[in-house]
Amino acid sequence: MAKDKSIFTCTECGGTSARWMGKCPHCEAWNSLIEGAAEPAAGKNRFGSAHASLAPTSPVLPLSEIEAADFERHPTGIDELDRVLGGGMVEGGVVLIGGDPGIGKSTLLLQAVDALQRSGMQTLYVTGEESGAQVALRSRRLGLMASQVSVLPEIQLEKILHTLQARQPGIAIIDSIQTVYSDQLTSAPGSVAQVRECAAHLTRTAKATGTTIVLVGHVTKEGALAGPRVLEHMVDTVLYFEGDTHSNFRLIRAIKNRFGAVNEIGVFAMTEKGLKGVSNPSAIFLSQHSEPVPGSCVMVTLEGTRPLLVEIQALVDSGGPSPRRLSVGLDRDRLAMLLAVLHRHAGVACMDQDVFVNAVGGVRISEPAADLAVMLAITSSLRGKALPKGFIAFGEVGLAGEVRPAPRGQDRLKEAAKLGFQVAIVPKANAPKKNDKAFEGLTIHPVERIEEAMNLVRSMG
Ligand code: TYD
Numbered sequence: 001m002a003k004d005k006s007i008f009t010c011t012e013c014g015g016t017s018a019r020w021m022g023k024c025p026h027c028e029a030w031n032s033l034i035e036g037a038a039e040p041a042a043g044k045n046r047f048g049s050a051h052a053s054l055a056p057t058s059p060v061l062p063l064s065e066i067e068a069a070d071f072e073r074h075p076t077g078i079d080e081l082d083r084v085l086g087g088g089m090v091e092g093g094v095v096l097i098g099g100d101p102g103i104g105k106s107t108l109l110l111q112a113v114d115a116l117q118r119s120g121m122q123t124l125y126v127t128g129e130e131s132g133a134q135v136a137l138r139s140r141r142l143g144l145m146a147s148q149v150s151v152l153p154e155i156q157l158e159k160i161l162h163t164l165q166a167r168q169p170g171i172a173i174i175d176s177i178q179t180v181y182s183d184q185l186t187s188a189p190g191s192v193a194q195v196r197e198c199a200a201h202l203t204r205t206a207k208a209t210g211t212t213i214v215l216v217g218h219v220t221k222e223g224a225l226a227g228p229r230v231l232e233h234m235v236d237t238v239l240y241f242e243g244d245t246h247s248n249f250r251l252i253r254a255i256k257n258r259f260g261a262v263n264e265i266g267v268f269a270m271t272e273k274g275l276k277g278v279s280n281p282s283a284i285f286l287s288q289h290s291e292p293v294p295g296s297c298v299m300v301t302l303e304g305t306r307p308l309l310v311e312i313q314a315l316v317d318s319g320g321p322s323p324r325r326l327s328v329g330l331d332r333d334r335l336a337m338l339l340a341v342l343h344r345h346a347g348v349a350c351m352d353q354d355v356f357v358n359a360v361g362g363v364r365i366s367e368p369a370a371d372l373a374v375m376l377a378i379t380s381s382l383r384g385k386a387l388p389k390g391f392i393a394f395g396e397v398g399l400a401g402e403v404r405p406a407p408r409g410q411d412r413l414k415e416a417a418k419l420g421f422q423v424a425i426v427p428k429a430n431a432p433k434k435n436d437k438a439f440e441g442l443t444i445h446p447v448e449r450i451e452e453a454m455n456l457v458r459s460m461g
């Protein structure tokens with residue numbers, strides 16, 4: 001039973017109810033009631049205390065009269081992490097870091113707070129998933145001897161807030177937000193209502209005290225941060241861990257950053273002594289084939305500032321009555337679209353075939369510049385013929401069969417040339433002018449349409 005301090009709000013019509021019901025009593029929507037704390041008496045907002053220093057009514061001023069103070073940044077000293085953060089942790093900033101279990105969130109954050117503590121910052125590591133002893137064990141394993149990081153094993157929000165107010169650390173890690181619960185709500189830790197309420201309180205505290213707060217969040221099977229996407233709106237920076245837990249490489253991507261560029265990536269290798277930055281990552285996502293194999297095509301992605309070469313693999317195999325289309329690391333709807341374009345504009349039919357595509361190494365590629373490589377890998381698998389040795393391709397493919405340019409195409413080509421690739425098929429608008437030394441050794445074939453690309457590949461044998 002709900003206590004009287006809870007109230008349930010309908011996500012559809014905004015109506016409220018004193019108890020949980022399957023159907024909203026106002027708009028009759030099903031399963032739309034979400035628990036929240038009841039509004040306290042007038043003048044006593046439940047965010048009041050943490051909010052106090054922001055509360056005095058601020059004067060309205062023209063922008064030009066407001067001093068544009070830069071953010072106070074604290075580099076963690078872990079270069080790849082600082083890169084995704086946009087230069088370091090920001091005072092009063094709130095960072096959400098998500099990823100699969102076991103991918104290395106706790107490891108990286110412990111390394112980061114230890115480095116900050118050694119640089120003289122007060123730190124606090126709140127652990128709700130592991131005991132203090134387990135965190136200590138990890139720190140020994142990481143070789144962080146005589147670490148002065150303060151650890152608080154606690155999951156109750158009010159106690160955590162109290163410690164934050166009392167100690168005013170420079171940075172606090174909450175590992176993880178799903179384990180924290182507030183007394184104000186009756187729902188279980190990890191529920192949407194709890195996660196949202198706790199994150200909101202912690203965010204207010206960060207802004208009021210200037211403490212940087214890092215929230216660790218779990219990812220559901222579908223790949224979204226468990227519970228609410230609403231967390232993403234509340235915080236300043238959202239980082240996601242990517243990569244295959246079976247491979248040694250981990251990627252961290254900034255998908256939102258109020259203090260830096262988005263889509264910037266940091267690359268790490270998991271070692272016995274924790275995560276180590278990889279400063280020159282462009283070639284780590286290539287599998288090592290001694291001879292080219294059918295169904296494989298390398299592309300150059302450029303998300304953030306660094307080009308990254310990723311191998312796209314496809315397997316086309318005769319399917320049953322309803323053939324399957326599966327993709328790992330690439331968008332499945334886009335795959336269906338590309339198959340239709342292949343059929344219609346290049347005469348390559350996969351209607352009765354199962355089609356599987358995979359981006360090697362657990363990387364997620366969201367940019368459409370992967371289209372051309374995906375289509376070439378599929379046709380290569382279907383024909384059972386490998387693409388030439390040292391081959392790369394990139395470019396977006398439209399519904400009309402046109403090959404559109406990818407942003408910063410020349411930077412991608414330069415990276416491929418640097419790594420010794422020899423043949424490239426690229427959108428016409430991305431092709432460099434003749435005689436540029438930077439592309440030496442790389443024969444570049446510009447194309448405007450998908451059929452051109454297919455014919456070129458066929459002529460290559
Ligand atoms: P962890 O940081 O606990 O993951 P998360 O907090 O994201 O759930 O790291 C988990 C994995 O990393 C674990 O399976 C063991 C491995 N690991 C190493 O390989 N080397 C190390 O130095 C450490 C601490 C962990």
Ligand code: MG
Nearest residue numbers: 105106129175
């Ligand atoms: Mg953990």
